[in-house]
Amino acid sequence: MDCWSFVCYRCCYIANLDGAVMKNPIAKYLMCSYAYYKEDNPLVSDDEFDNLAKWLLEHWDSVDHPHKKYITKHDLEAGTYLGKYPSMVAGAVRSYRVTSVRSN
Numbered sequence: 001m002d003c004w005s006f007v008c009y010r011c012c013y014i015a016n017l018d019g020a021v022m023k024n025p026i027a028k029y030l031m032c033s034y035a036y037y038k039e040d041n042p043l044v045s046d047d048e049f050d051n052l053a054k055w056l057l058e059h060w061d062s063v064d065h066p067h068k069k070y071i072t073k074h075d076l077e078a079g080t081y082l083g084k085y086p087s088m089v090a091g092a093v094r095s096y097r098v099t100s101v102r103s104n
Contacts, residue, residue: 025056026065031096033081034089043096053079 029052035043044052056063057076067086075081 024065025052025059025063026068026071027092028052029056029071029081030067030085030089031093034085035093037081038085038090039093043093050079053077 032043032049032052035041036049042049053076056071057073060073060076067089070083070086071081072083075083
């Protein structure tokens with residue numbers, strides 16, 4: 001795992017007895033979007049993604065993450081993300097998948 005993946009891995013999710021759990025909703029949104037739109041291999045169901053977008057929209061002003069600047073309220077309202085991804089997101093998705101497989 002390269003250092004960028006490790007950094008994103010540490011800030012986005014932790015592994016616990018139930019599997020890999022994402023901690024930050026911005027990181028989760030970007031990772032789930034990347035997995036769905038770029039890899040055609042979703043991490044969560046469409047309903048879970050929609051609920052995440054709704055939650056983010058409702059709590060937008062209180063959510064803090066360095067990658068929040070990549071997402072707009074319009075993205076959340078549209079229920080889709082076609083923007084650019086921080087370079088570490090692809091590695092974070094790969095790491096998340098590996099962690100999920102190991103813990104299951």
